[in-house]
Amino acid sequence: MNAYMGHDGEPMDGACLVFANTAKEAKRLASPVIQDWMLCEYIDVRVQRIESPAWLLENAADQEKLARGEPHVVENPPTCNGCELWHDELIDGYCESCEEERTGGNDG
Ligand SMILES: [Zn+2]
Numbered sequence: 001m002n003a004y005m006g007h008d009g010e011p012m013d014g015a016c017l018v019f020a021n022t023a024k025e026a027k028r029l030a031s032p033v034i035q036d037w038m039l040c041e042y043i044d045v046r047v048q049r050i051e052s053p054a055w056l057l058e059n060a061a062d063q064e065k066l067a068r069g070e071p072h073v074v075e076n077p078p079t080c081n082g083c084e085l086w087h088d089e090l091i092d093g094y095c096e097s098c099e100e101e102r103t104g105g106n107d108g
Contacts, residue, residue, distance in 0.1 A: 006030025
């Protein structure tokens with residue numbers, strides 16, 4: 001199963017996570033969600049394959065659906081405590097760049 005980010009061309013405005021086998025399938029699943037959020041057309045909906053989905057498969061996917069091999073959308077994947085966006089991986093609740101900022105300070 002692959003992971004995809006579905007959005008309307010501007011992922012910062014809102015992106016859902018899709019687990020599917022193909023980009024076509026991901027788009028079919030993401031479209032109703034993105035169209036509802038953004039009030040955009042089907043043609044505006046884009047899906048972008050996530051290169052390293054291992055963390056998301058483990059932490060964001062619906063494990064029952066995953067076990068059945070059932071493609072599905074996750075509207076609210078776990079988000080970073082810093083930038084409040086979701087990423088392909090969070091470290092202790094923070095994304096890579098926020099984690100760096102957090103631990104890069106003088107006072108741990
Ligand atoms: Zn962050």
